[in-house]
Amino acid sequence: MYTFVTGTFDFDAAESDGEGAVNTAEQGFALLRTALIVFYACLLVVIPLFSWLMARSALKPIRVSFERQQQFVDGASHEMRTPLSVIQGELELALSRSRTPAEYQEAITVALTATGGLIRLTEDLLKLSRTSKAELSDSFTLIDLNEILPELVVAAAGRRDDVHIALHTGPPLPVRGSAELLSRAIGNVLDNAVKFSGPGGAVTLSTTRGDGGAAVIRIDDDGIGMTPAELVHAFDRFWRAETSRTTPGHGLGLALTKQIMQAHDGSIALESWPGRGSTLTFKIPTATR
Numbered sequence: 001m002y003t004f005v006t007g008t009f010d011f012d013a014a015e016s017d018g019e020g021a022v023n024t025a026e027q028g029f030a031l032l033r034t035a036l037i038v039f040y041a042c043l044l045v046v047i048p049l050f051s052w053l054m055a056r057s058a059l060k061p062i063r064v065s066f067e068r069q070q071q072f073v074d075g076a077s078h079e080m081r082t083p084l085s086v087i088q089g090e091l092e093l094a095l096s097r098s099r100t101p102a103e104y105q106e107a108i109t110v111a112l113t114a115t116g117g118l119i120r121l122t123e124d125l126l127k128l129s130r131t132s133k134a135e136l137s138d139s140f141t142l143i144d145l146n147e148i149l150p151e152l153v154v155a156a157a158g159r160r161d162d163v164h165i166a167l168h169t170g171p172p173l174p175v176r177g178s179a180e181l182l183s184r185a186i187g188n189v190l191d192n193a194v195k196f197s198g199p200g201g202a203v204t205l206s207t208t209r210g211d212g213g214a215a216v217i218r219i220d221d222d223g224i225g226m227t228p229a230e231l232v233h234a235f236d237r238f239w240r241a242e243t244s245r246t247t248p249g250h251g252l253g254l255a256l257t258k259q260i261m262q263a264h265d266g267s268i269a270l271e272s273w274p275g276r277g278s279t280l281t282f283k284i285p286t287a288t289r
Contacts, residue, residue: 219281
């Protein structure tokens with residue numbers, strides 16, 4: 001552009017108009033040259049940045065898909081451990097020696113029950129990782145949170161007989177959601193409370209209505225608790241406090257629980273005090289139909 005302008009300019013005409021006209025033309029050329037240099041310098045900055053933003057936008061669906069796949073793998077590896085251990089244990093016990101038909105039938109029944117739970121868990125994890133929030137909510141049904149809690153308490157109490165679990169339910173808490181997913185979320189927290197309580201410890205599971213009529217589920221324990229520094233990382237994937245390194249687990253239970261709460265438009269809050277226990281509170285919007 002600069003070469004074209006300077007090449008087509010009529011210097012003879014400018015010289016005939018006097019030295020002032022030539023100086024004016026030279027100043028114009030200098031101004032054009034400076035403007036072109038600044039313009040192309042800006043392009044050198046803007047074009048790479050714009051290209052990076054465009055590439056990032058184009059790769060966003062791929063990144064989301066990868067993250068969902070990773071969430072499924074992480075969640076599956078953590079949550080499938082218990083039912084697979086039950087199946088393996090029952091089958092190994094059944095094959096350890098000759099047994100009566102009734103004993104074989106009992107072992108197969110237990111393994112089959114665990115297999116059914118494993119199938120439901122896989123479907124739930126797939127639903128969480130591959131389905132959008134809108135699609136997931138379309139499959140929700142109306143359930144009463146108070147009705148799913150007794151079974152969770154019985155299951156948690158069966159894991160340790162030296163920890164007392166108390167259940168206090170308030171008024172009906174109808175919500176729209178997945179009973180299996182919510183059971184998984186609440187069960188994860190209840191299992192942690194039992195797991196990290198000392199001999200003779202106490203765990204309390206209570207429900208009530210909070211502000212705005214929200215369903216509130218609270219789990220209190222008097223276990224080992226967490227420091228403020230540990231509390232910051234409580235919901236991080238694979239993170240585990242130093243005091244829990246020797247306890248079985250993978251550090252994914254609370255991460256999956258938080259994901260389930262978010263899918264139900266709910267929230268989860270954790271308070272903890274070293275040596276004095278923890279309090280975890282769920283809040284889920286209630287539904288009328």
